[in-house]
Amino acid sequence: MNDTDNNNNIKCLRCGTDMVEANFETYMCSQPIVKRTRKGILSAPVQSGVNCLVCRKCGYIELRAAEPHKLKFRTE
Numbered sequence: 063m064n065d066t067d068n069n070n071n072i073k074c075l076r077c078g079t080d081m082v083e084a085n086f087e088t089y090m091c092s093q094p095i096v097k098r099t100r101k102g103i104l105s106a107p108v109q110s111g112v113n114c115l116v117c118r119k120c121g122y123i124e125l126r127a128a129e130p131h132k133l134k135f136r137t138e
């Protein structure tokens with residue numbers, strides 16, 4: 063991901079500046095994920111990648127699931 067301003071002009075919750083996408087890297091430089099698990103034989107874990115937005119003015123960081131529709135269990 064680079065500095066493409068393709069986030070529909072999401073404003074910083076802190077200072078109101080347009081936020082930009084950035085990579086949110088872990089120590090090993092693997093992409094973080096959000097994952098939901100629950101017990102039960104029909105409950106396969108569901109997960110999504112994570113998008114990171116950062117405010118270029120104040121540094122506020124916002125994380126969002128890249129594909130929130132994938133975080134639904136089959137029976138939900």
Ligand SMILES: [Zn+2]
Pocket residue numbers: 074075076077078079117118119120121122
């Ligand atoms: Zn800001």
